[in-house]
C-alpha cells in the first residue's frame with residue numbers, strides 16, 4: 001500500500017516533469033524552431049492536416065522527427081527525476097502523451113465541454129481550442145501544456161526574431 005506521502009510524491013514528480021518538460025520544449029525547441037527552423041512549420045503548421053498528422057501518429061519521417069525533438073526535453077527531465085519516483089515519471093510521460101492526442105482533437109471536430117474548460121482554466125492547462133489558436137496563428141498561444149508559458153514565450157519569440165534580423169543585417173552589411 002502507498003502512504004499519503006508516496007502518493008503526493010508521485011503526483012509532484014508527474015507535475016514537475018510536465019512543467020519542466022513543457023518549459024524546456026517551448027523555450028529550447030518550439031520557439032527557436034519557429035524563428036530559425038523550417039521543420040516544425042512544415043510539419044505542424046502547413047495547410048490543413050489530419051488528426052493523425054498533428055498527433056504524431058503517422059509513419060512520416062518529418063512528423064516523427066518534429067515530435068521527437070519536441071518530446072526530447074521531457075525525456076531528459078524524466079531521466080533526472082527517475083530516481084525520485086519512477087511511477088511519477090511514467091505517469092507524467094503518459095499524461096503528456098495523452099495531452100498530445102487530446103489537444104489535437106479539434107482536428108476531429110471535437111469540442112471540449114464547459115466543465116473541462118473550466119477545470120483547465122483553473123489549473124492553467126492548455127485546452128484543444130487554445131492550442132488550435134497556435135495552429136492558426138503561429139505567434140499566439142504558446143505553451144503546449146501550460147498556458148502560463150505563453151506571455152514569456154512571446155517575449156522570447158520577439159527577442160530571437162530580433163537576433164535573427166541582427167544576424168541577417170550583419171551578413172548583408174559589407175565590412176569596411
Ligand SMILES: [Zn+2]
Nearest residue numbers: 044054131135
Ligand atoms: Zn499542435
Ligand SMILES: [Zn+2]
Nearest residue numbers: 030040044134
Ligand atoms: Zn508551433
